[in-house]
Amino acid sequence: MSLQTALYAARSALAVNSTQTSTVSRNIAGINQSGYARRLVLVETNGTEVQSAGVDRATDLALRNAMLAATSSSSADSAINSALTSLQQSVGDPSSGTSPASLISGLNSALVQAAASPQNPASLGAAVDAAKSLAGALNSASAQVQSTRTLADAAMSQSVSTINSLLQKFSAANNSIVAGEKSGADVSDALDRRDALLTSLAQQIGIKTVSGPGGDTAIYTDNGATLFQGGAAREVSMTPTTTLSPGVAGNAVYVDGAPITGKGAGAPLQGGALAGLSTIRDVTSQTYQTQLDEIARGLINATSQSDQTGGGAAPRTGLFTWSGAPSTPSGPTNGVAAQIKVDPTVDPASGGNVNLLRDGGIGAGASAYVSNPTGAASYNAGLQHLADSLGGAQSFDPSSAIAAQSSVADFATNSVAWLEAARQAASTASTQSSTFASQATSALSNATGVNIDDQMSQMLALENSYQASAKMIGAVDTMYNSLFTSLG
Amino acid sequence: MLAAVSSTTFYSSLRDPIQRLQRQLNIIEQETASGRRADIGVDLGAGVSSDIALRSQLDATNALIDANKTVIAGLNGSDAALSSLSSAAGAFRQQLIQAQTSPGSPTALEQAAASVLSQLQSLMNTSVGGRFLFGGQNSGVAPLSDYSATPTSAAKSATASAFQAAFGVAQNSTGATAIAGPAMQSFLDNQFAALFDSANWKANWSNASDSPVTNRIDATTTIATSVTANDSGVRQLAQAAVMISDLGLSSLGSDAQKAVTGTALRLVGQSTANITDMQTQIGVATSQTNNAISSLTAQTTYLQTGIDGMETVDPAQLAMQLTAVSTQLQSAYSLTAQISQLSLLKYISTASA
Known part of the structure; x- marks a missing residue:
């Protein structure tokens, strides 16, 4: 071994050292960059010299996929949870008495009190007011449900355009990786970018990734539709609906013309905000709306009036009326909750006569339905009958997800319970999945992220080896000098 | 690593x-x-x-308690009115007994009877919270109209025409002195008594409905919570009072007078017994309602817990x-x-x- 060789070895060490130093600097710079994976310079020996064999980027595919899945389900759960919280405003705290169930109970109490003093227009008026609050609560609950659905629809449309733009960016990053891999360039930064895009995408929609040859990656939705394959992003589309009305389904999300949400999709989308929002828009809110409509229909039926003349005329609407009055709804009907109101002929605020509540014959031309023809002031059988009817069993739509045979009061109570149970489940699921997502993110960060102390100690080692190499060059120089001096 | x-x-x-x-x-x-x-x-x-179910039940229970308190107010009003009526009937009876044993001035008795009649009318027209307590279901109008009102009430005209038909003379006319005791007795027991039967009473005297007010006092029990001005006790007292006050007692012969006061005394006696019956009905309803309130109140504690x-x-x-x-x-x-x-x-x- 010659002095020349030693000099070359020391020089190559300095060269590798500078690559390593710049990598450490890059690692430290990336410490707060989300999705940044630490690099490590691969060093190989070439005879007596060392040289850099490229930069290795830390990856852990299993942890990354776990993180993507956890992120998707967390954002789905959180979308469901926040929508249920907004639906819950239609119910409120049990003590606030704002839920349809509490207001039915309020109407019942007012009727019981009116039955004790039926001669008193004030107590009849109180019952009519209770009925008005109840109808108003159903109207606003129905509006709340539809506004929640409309907001979900708008958010879905927003999500679809985010997905499209992310897919475009993904396509660019993926192409530069494929090109870089071919030419042997350092593609670490592009890989970082691509991973960060996948995380953003996973928040919007549940995805699976499949790595292909040459650094190419394909993306599929978690129900199997292709989002990105062979370097080409597919078109995701959805037509937003400006105003959704009860019973009308929103438009599905399509990928390349095939639906991935709603009834047309083979399997439902599992993760991502899009899945959560479509569950809210097409399932949860629809079911809740059905329940509200059935409560309204139940109330119209419970307060309907029967023919008192023996003429056998069909029952007609009484205290509560709707767009189809004077007929009562023949079966489950969409949108009754939005239409139900107190009949104006019994409402003093609309110039009506509260005594009709006691005597019967509510509505225009309803003289055949009068049960107290003499107008006796202490007649209370009609009021008592109304209070009893609220507790009488009726049949409800089985698709409302609540016991189909119950009184309208119990049905309303069960509707609150259904909503609160859904909210409890969503709240638990959301807490769990967000904890899981943050654990998965930490695990991935631990596996591929940067530890500043680790980098600093590497830096110290690099400093030392730099000093040693420099010393080495100096020593060789001194030796050459002594050699040349003795020769001279 | x-x-x-x-x-x-x-x-x-x-x-x-x-x-x-x-x-x-x-x-x-x-x-x-x-x-x-x-x-x-x-x-x-x-x-x-x-x-929510517990809260609804609590609301319903509280509403029933409030409703029962309204019922109690009506029952208490009825009871007070019936007590006054009963004591008015008792005092009238004393006066009649006295008049039988030592006949004094028939005019004083006539005045006493007129005052009993007007008391009867005002007590039967007692109202609580806009409800005429003795009107039955038809509690929106005063049950009894004023007997001595102008223009002449239907009841007063009916008395006058029955008297005229039976004896061919008007009350208080000089001809009335000649009416014999048995003839008067027969008139009182038949034509005059018919004026106070249920149908004529409702036609000439009363706006009350025969059906009493009923109230549900707890989840299952519905009770009658009123007695009406159509009750026989009320009719008998009115009959006795009109007999004394409006048949021209002072212008009758002594036999006829005896027949009148005797019949009136008998009627007032029956009436007092019937009024006591009415009070009993009210008392029973009051105690039932109070019991219901206590048990409902106990329920509210349980529900609140x-x-x-x-x-x-x-x-x-x-x-x-x-x-x-x-x-x-x-x-x-x-x-x-x-x-x-x-x-x-x-x-x-x-x-x-």
């Missing part, structure tokens, strides 16, 4: 726990302030239906939670502070300085 921890995780690992603890602390604050669960819906889930059990939080448990959470939060803060001190950088810079 050992499993490393990335700096991001290292420095931010306490961020989530601190947020969670602060949320918990916030919930504990709310629950301590209100004494109730902060979010009953999320805590109870589907179990919230029992809570059930609601509290679901909605309230144990203050002792809250205090313990508060201690636990704040201790945890404090250690999280102090750990965060310590972790931020832990950096190799500090030692390197110290060493190189």
Whole structure:
């Protein structure tokens, strides 16, 4: 071994050292960059010299996929949870008495009190007011449900355009990786970018990734539709609906013309905000709306009036009326909750006569339905009958997800319970999945992220080896000098 | 290589726990302030239906109690009116007995009877909260109209024409003196008594409905909570009072007078017994309603306990939670502070300085 060789070895060490130093600097710079994976310079020996064999980027595919899945389900759960919280405003705290169930109970109490003093227009008026609050609560609950659905629809449309733009960016990053891999360039930064895009995408929609040859990656939705394959992003589309009305389904999300949400999709989308929002828009809110409509229909039926003349005329609407009055709804009907109101002929605020509540014959031309023809002031059988009817069993739509045979009061109570149970489940699921997502993110960060102390100690080692190499060059120089001096 | 921890995780690992603890602390604050669960819906889930059912039952029970109090007010009013009526009938009876044993001035008796009649009318027209207590179901109009009103009431005209038809003379006319005792007795027992039978009473005297007011006093019991001005006790007293006051007692012969006062005395006696019956009915209804109120009140306590059990939080448990959470939060803060001190950088810079 010659002095020349030693000099070359020391020089190559300095060269590798500078690559390593710049990598450490890059690692430290990336410490707060989300999705940044630490690099490590691969060093190989070439005879007596060392040289850099490229930069290795830390990856852990299993942890990354776990993180993507956890992120998707967390954002789905959180979308469901926040929508249920907004639906819950239609119910409120049990003590606030704002839920349809509490207001039915309020109407019942007012009727019981009116039955004790039926001669008193004030107590009849109180019952009519209770009925008005109840109808108003159903109207606003129905509006709340539809506004929640409309907001979900708008958010879905927003999500679809985010997905499209992310897919475009993904396509660019993926192409530069494929090109870089071919030419042997350092593609670490592009890989970082691509991973960060996948995380953003996973928040919007549940995805699976499949790595292909040459650094190419394909993306599929978690129900199997292709989002990105062979370097080409597919078109995701959805037509937003400006105003959704009860019973009308929103438009599905399509990928390349095939639906991935709603009834047309083979399997439902599992993760991502899009899945959560479509569950809210097409399932949860629809079911809740059905329940509200059935409560309204139940109330119209419970307060309907029967023919008192023996003429056998069909029952007609009484205290509560709707767009189809004077007929009562023949079966489950969409949108009754939005239409139900107190009949104006019994409402003093609309110039009506509260005594009709006691005597019967509510509505225009309803003289055949009068049960107290003499107008006796202490007649209370009609009021008592109304209070009893609220507790009488009726049949409800089985698709409302609540016991189909119950009184309208119990049905309303069960509707609150259904909503609160859904909210409890969503709240638990959301807490769990967000904890899981943050654990998965930490695990991935631990596996591929940067530890500043680790980098600093590497830096110290690099400093030392730099000093040693420099010393080495100096020593060789001194030796050459002594050699040349003795020769001279 | 050992499993490393990335700096991001290292420095931010306490961020989530601190947020969670602060949320918990916030919930504990709310629950301590209100004494109730902060979010009953999320805590109870589907179990919230029992809570709402209990609340509805409580509302219904309270409404029944309030309704029963209204019923009691009416019953008390009826009872007071019947007591006054009963004592008026008793005093009238005394006067009649006295008149039989030592006949004094028939005019005084006539006046006493007229006053009994007007008392009867005003008592039967007692109203509480806009409801005429003795009107039965038809409680919106005063049950009895004024007998001596102008223009002449239907009842007074009926008396006059029955008298005229039977004896061919008007009351208080000179011809009336000649009416014999048996003839008068027969008139009183037949034509005159017919004026106070149920049908004529309703036609000439009363606007009350025969059907009493009924009220539901608890979940299952419905009772009659009124007696009406059509009751026989009321009719008999009115019959006796009109007999004395409006048949021209002072212008009758003594036999006829005896027949009149004797019949009146008998009727007042029957009437007093019947009024007592009415009072008994009212008394029974009052005690039933009061019993219902007591048992409903007991139910509300029970229901409220059930609601509290679901909605309230144990203050002792809250205090313990508060201690636990704040201790945890404090250690999280102090750990965060310590972790931020832990950096190799500090030692390197110290060493190189």
